[in-house]
Amino acid sequence: MAVCSRLPLQRFLSASSPRLLSCRNVQAESAAPGPLYPPVLPSRSAKSKSAKRRVLLEFYEQLRGAEPREKIRGLTRIQRMKYVVYPQTFAQGADRWYQHFTKTAYLPGLPDKFTSEAEPHQEQEFEDAVLSELRSLVCNALLQENWHMKKGRTFIHGEQKQYVRPFVTNIVSGLVHSLARTNPVLRLSSLDFDPQVNFYWVHGERTIPRGHRSGRVEPQRFQIDDKPHSQIRIPHQLPEFVPLKAEISAEVPVIQLEPDRLPLFRRQYDNNIYIGAKLEDPCCYGHTQFHVVPDKFHRNKLNKKNLPGHIEVFLRANAITSLYAWTGAQAMYQGFWSEQDVSRPFVSQAIITDGQYFSFFCYQLNTLALSSFSTPNNPRKNLCWGTESLRLYERITDGDVIGWDDNVLKLLVQFLLNKPQN
Amino acid sequence: MAKRLIYPIYQLGNPQLRIFRPTFNMTLVRPGKEQPADTVQFRISMEMTKFDVRNYLEKIYSVPVAAVRTRIQYCTNKKRNHLNQRVKRPDYKVAYVQLSQQQTFQFPDIFPEKEKKHEEGSVEEMQEKFMEDERQRQKPDPRRGGVTEWFGL
Numbered sequence: 001m002a003v004c005s006r007l008p009l010q011r012f013l014s015a016s017s018p019r020l021l022s023c024r025n026v027q028a029e030s031a032a033p034g035p036l037y038p039p040v041l042p043s044r045s046a047k048s049k050s051a052k053r054r055v056l057l058e059f060y061e062q063l064r065g066a067e068p069r070e071k072i073r074g075l076t077r078i079q080r081m082k083y084v085v086y087p088q089t090f091a092q093g094a095d096r097w098y099q100h101f102t103k104t105a106y107l108p109g110l111p112d113k114f115t116s117e118a119e120p121h122q123e124q125e126f127e128d129a130v131l132s133e134l135r136s137l138v139c140n141a142l143l144q145e146n147w148h149m150k151k152g153r154t155f156i157h158g159e160q161k162q163y164v165r166p167f168v169t170n171i172v173s174g175l176v177h178s179l180a181r182t183n184p185v186l187r188l189s190s191l192d193f194d195p196q197v198n199f200y201w202v203h204g205e206r207t208i209p210r211g212h213r214s215g216r217v218e219p220q221r222f223q224i225d226d227k228p229h230s231q232i233r234i235p236h237q238l239p240e241f242v243p244l245k246a247e248i249s250a251e252v253p254v255i256q257l258e259p260d261r262l263p264l265f266r267r268q269y270d271n272n273i274y275i276g277a278k279l280e281d282p283c284c285y286g287h288t289q290f291h292v293v294p295d296k297f298h299r300n301k302l303n304k305k306n307l308p309g310h311i312e313v314f315l316r317a318n319a320i321t322s323l324y325a326w327t328g329a330q331a332m333y334q335g336f337w338s339e340q341d342v343s344r345p346f347v348s349q350a351i352i353t354d355g356q357y358f359s360f361f362c363y364q365l366n367t368l369a370l371s372s373f374s375t376p377n378n379p380r381k382n383l384c385w386g387t388e389s390l391r392l393y394e395r396i397t398d399g400d401v402i403g404w405d406d407n408v409l410k411l412l413v414q415f416l417l418n419k420p421q422n
Numbered sequence: 423m424a425k426r427l428i429y430p431i432y433q434l435g436n437p438q439l440r441i442f443r444p445t446f447n448m449t450l451v452r453p454g455k456e457q458p459a460d461t462v463q464f465r466i467s468m469e470m471t472k473f474d475v476r477n478y479l480e481k482i483y484s485v486p487v488a489a490v491r492t493r494i495q496y497c498t499n500k501k502r503n504h505l506n507q508r509v510k511r512p513d514y515k516v517a518y519v520q521l522s523q524q525q526t527f528q529f530p531d532i533f534p535e536k537e538k539k540h541e542e543g544s545v546e547e548m549q550e551k552f553m554e555d556e557r558q559r560q561k562p563d564p565r566r567g568g569v570t571e572w573f574g575l
Contacts, residue, residue: 090489091489092460092488092489092520092522093458093460257456257457257458261455261456261457261458261461263491306486306487306488306522307488307522309522309523310488
């Protein structure tokens with residue numbers, strides 16, 4: 001029988017015939033096939049924990065790519081009951097509780113930058129001239145308010161408003177304008193009086209004990225509304241005191257009790273995040289805040305009430321909360337939030353005074369992710385350095401200031417001379 | 423000072439009102455919710471104020487007090503007796519006292535659980551022994567290592 005010779009030659013000529021294809025590229029790996037089926041995701045609308053989690057994570061994904069203004073709006077839009085944290089409070093042991101709420105470790109003393117200043121001799125005389133000028137400025141302001149001006153008696157709890165607040169206003173504006181020569185960033189800074197600083201954050205969870213939502217897990221929300229006496233805002237970030245990943249031995253105190261025991265009370269109102277100026281302001285980083293101790297918390301009154309230990313506790317609590325709120329708000333203005341943690345530390349300083357005693361505090365915000373999905377066991381913690389209250393002068397008699405302490409003024413000047421690296 | 427007594431009106435220049443031997447009582451209670459270590463909870467008379475509580479503890483018991491907070495607990499008037507009359511449970515005032523000088527207080531365990539040991543030769547002791555033996559017999563063989571009798575011969 002004749003072999004069929006009319007078989008189509010195309011079959012053998014074509015390079016893509018099955019016979020040739022099967023022999024070709026046997027050694028090479030085949031391309032990884034794409035997923036055959038769509039990913040298995042939990043539902044969006046079911047009454048289940050995974051559904052709620054999915055909705056929340058999708059919302060966070062949406063926020064990641066948004067502008068800072070929309071991020072802040074998205075995080076603060078929904079109002080719910082929240083704990084209102086007052087920086088100035090009578091609560092006993094408030095500084096430990098506030099350290100727990102803000103994940104801050106407190107370090108007594110100031111960072112190395114301020115303690116180990118080895119000044120060469122050439123700068124000494126130059127420094128002395130500047131220092132004597134500033135000393136006379138502060139002394140004059142002090143005498144003006146307390147001695148030269150004739151001020152009658154005020155109502156109860158009106159002493160600070162009448163004597164100390166104008167004094168602090170004068171020295172702040174005087175020092176900032178005189179030191180603008182030495183510290184060029186102060187020339188570009190913005191000095192605000194009676195600004196508002198607000199911050200809203202979420203930390204920890206609680207199970208609702210009673211009510212129609214009992215048994216459900218809800219986050220604990222906090223809000224700080226602070227009104228410092230004055231603050232300085234600068235267009236560039238201050239340098240960090242300690243690297244972001246540094247190991248610090250101080251611990252953040254952890255308190256297992258609920259915040260109601262402090263006592264801390266809950267209210268529902270607008271969730272605000274504000275540094276003292278709106279988002280578009282070029283001076284969006286903080287430099288120094290000045291706080292004045294109100295009459296209620298003055299050391300004489302606390303001593304009369306048998307609460308001498310509360311003087312320092314009050315100052316620490318005030319510094320930690322005010323500076324956390326300010327640095328946190330600065331970070332949120334730059335677009336960082338709890339899921340997108342800060343990539344560089346935010347640094348600010350504060351000086352709390354009651355007219356005679358000055359306390360200096362430095363704060364470094366290393367993390368905003370106090371309890372977040374993306375970083376569950378966050379090793380970073382915020383740091384706060386602080387001094388005890390240092391006395392500037394002993395008393396004022398007959399147009400003279402007695403018991404003047406230069407170290408306090410030097411520390412004040414050093415704080416104001418802190419400038420960003422350029 | 424006392425319940426059901428009218429305090430003398432204070433006029434400018436009067437000396438400080440002093441009370442000796444007040445008729446108030448303060449009851450130390452175990453807190454229902456977990457409190458911080460320096461907080462002590464009392465039930466006090468409705469007429470007492472925070473200042474009264476502080477002076478009471480400081481002067482009579484020399485306990486250093488840092489802060490006092492009070493609240494009034496309203497108790498129900500809804501319950502009814504066998505004559506369908508509403509019966510009010512009396513209200514009371516609660517004071518949370520925070521101690522100063524870093525003192526702490528933990529409410530003691532007033533009713534500790536003690537092991538009942540019956541007398542020798544009594545009926546209860548023999549019953550207890552019998553129950554103990556029964557329970558021992560019901561337990562599975564420890565040599566089987568927790569595996570049930572179902573798997574086996």
